[in-house]
Ligand SMILES: CC/C=C\C/C=C\C/C=C\C/C=C\C/C=C\C/C=C\CCC(=O)SCCNC(=O)CCNC(=O)[C@H](O)C(C)(C)COP(=O)(O)OP(=O)(O)OC[C@H]1O[C@@H](n2cnc3c(N)ncnc32)[C@H](O)[C@@H]1OP(=O)(O)O
């Protein structure tokens with residue numbers, strides 16, 4: 001093991017990265033709270049400020065992927081569509097198999113200049129995650145309870161609010177609704193069978209209502225759907241802990257741009273369109289499984305120095321006072337102060353570990369585990 005990889009696996013390094021993320025994140029959350037009065041004077045100005053503040057948080061996690069783990073992200077797409085990425089509003093549909101798929105999504109957002117404004121239809125539980133969940137409140141992320149009767153009104157309202165959003169955004173939808181596990185796959189294929197739909201091998205049966213609702217409410221402001229499929233080379237199973245340990249992964253993302261006019265307006269037709277799309281996505285996955293390649297030309301949009309600079313800036317902001325404080329604690333020689341410092345850093349370390357736990361499939365929800373009758377859909 002080289003010196004650099006030994007360094008990357010050291011707990012103290014993880015502690016520093018985690019500390020910078022947590023403390024700067026909470027500081028930025030506080031700044032976001034201060035934009036509330038700005039919003040009373042100018043809603044669009046407050047939104048623009050929040051986009052930049054959100055960038056400061058999300059970009060730190062992206063920096064760890066790009067600069068610490070050195071993960072390579074390759075894009076397979078039609079060169080004619082490429083110039084439009086980042087220049088228009090789009091709905092992104094992505095498979096949901098990997099613990100860091102959200103992070104690879106963020107990385108592409110960063111490279112196309114829409115990281116601060118990126119949106120997602122996220123499960124309500126994530127709203128309570130400190131730093132990221134709280135940041136999302138100010139970025140107008142759309143949350144759902146995965147209980148249609150409750151979601152239909154709230155989700156529609158949140159989507160309507162995005163119609164006058166001042167900057168280009170990508171709205172991410174994991175139509176499968178939960179991450180892939182063999183048990184969830186089996187349950188969803190039972191549903192597919194009962195509905196007379198063809199079986200999928202690599203995807204869960206897509207949930208169509210959120211997609212239909214998103215298309216309906218954003219029509220006129222969103223130009224296209226980006227049908228996206230993410231894979232990792234050589235059957236890599238990336239994790240957030242792996243990234244923090246400096247493990248390098250190789251992500252391949254296939255993106256096909258579909259103009260929004262091609263999506264049917266009527267609910268049943270729209271649902272059928274989505275089922276057909278997932279059948280095509282399943283075939284694409286099958287081909288990748290065999291060849292290790294997606295079709296079409298590939299490109300690697302370069303990582304940007306600004307993510308590293310952002311991380312270094314926030315490190316200076318929060319590590320300098322920490323250094324002063326530690327010097328004071330040690331020079332004071334007071335056992336009580338030293339114990340207090342140890343307790344606070346242990347608490348910070350536990351908090352970061354808990355946040356990483358949110359990304360772990362093994363600790364995921366039971367939603368979609370089995371076919372459930374309406375109104376008791378097992379969300380947790
Ligand atoms: C150039 C580069 C391009 C791209 C770059 C890529 C990406 C970057 C883009 C943006 C990045 C932005 C942010 C990223 C950062 C972080 C993201 C992090 C994570 C958040 C993700 C989540 O939280 S996913 C979970 C929440 N989201 C969803 O669930 C969305 C999908 N769900 C829906 O749409 C649902 O319909 C719903 C939530 C609106 C409502 O759900 P509910 O369960 O109440 O109702 P449904 O109607 O869906 O369910 C009942 C119907 O489903 C059938 N059923 C029952 N059991 C199952 C089963 N096991 N599987 C499938 N179907 C089932 C049932 O029969 C009902 O059928 P109907 O015929 O009546 O519909």
Ligand SMILES: CCCCCCCCCCCCCCCCCC(=O)OC[C@@H](O)COP(=O)(O)O
Pocket residue numbers: 017018021060061064099102123126129132174177178179240244352355356358359363364365366367
């Ligand atoms: C700078 C780096 C610091 C590293 C330490 C900090 C780690 C920060 C981790 C961010 C954690 C919060 C973001 C959570 C996003 C998780 C996305 C996700 O994948 O959610 C799952 C849902 O889609 C479905 O849930 P399930 O029904 O599968 O259950």
